[in-house]
Amino acid sequence: MSDKKTNKKHDYKVLSKDEKQKVATLEIELPAAALESHRNKALKNLSKHIELKGFRKGAAPAKMVEETVGPMHVLEEMAQLAIYDILPTIIEDEKIEVLLQTRIAETKIAAGNPLVFKAEFVLVPDIKLADYKKVAKSVAVEKDTKITDKE
Numbered sequence: 001m002s003d004k005k006t007n008k009k010h011d012y013k014v015l016s017k018d019e020k021q022k023v024a025t026l027e028i029e030l031p032a033a034a035l036e037s038h039r040n041k042a043l044k045n046l047s048k049h050i051e052l053k054g055f056r057k058g059a060a061p062a063k064m065v066e067e068t069v070g071p072m073h074v075l076e077e078m079a080q081l082a083i084y085d086i087l088p089t090i091i092e093d094e095k096i097e098v099l100l101q102t103r104i105a106e107t108k109i110a111a112g113n114p115l116v117f118k119a120e121f122v123l124v125p126d127i128k129l130a131d132y133k134k135v136a137k138s139v140a141v142e143k144d145t146k147i148t149d150k151e
Contacts, residue, residue, distance in 0.1 A: 024121045096123070
């Protein structure tokens with residue numbers, strides 16, 4: 001199963017979709033461009049957590065931040081931002097009734113290549129109500145009681 005979905009804001013491909021015991025697992029591929037679009041935000045987030053001599057936290061140049069933390073760490077931060085950016089769209093497009101998001105795992109991550117990840121969701125259970133008309137018939141109807149002034 002390989003469905004390509006194009007959205008105004010997102011472009012992704014569902015590589016596989018599986019549902020067992022009210023747990024849905026989707027394998028999604030995001031193009032490299034979608035991943036790369038999160039580079040500046042990823043570097044900004046990382047710069048808030050590192051200290052570079054001569055710069056306040058969060059104020060270091062992006063190139064120095066990337067040299068300090070390493071390109072793989074930047075790539076992982078970009079992947080995390082891209083995944084959490086596209087998940088609501090995927091849930092809506094695929095019509096998934098999510099109760100809980102349980103796990104996300106990046107299965108393929110490399111610079112310049114598409115990002116492939118698996119997302120696992122606990123689905124809303126089916127709720128079957130009893131026939132309320134039958135239940136209502138079994139309940140005795142109370143007669144109107146009159147309250148007197150003495151009471």
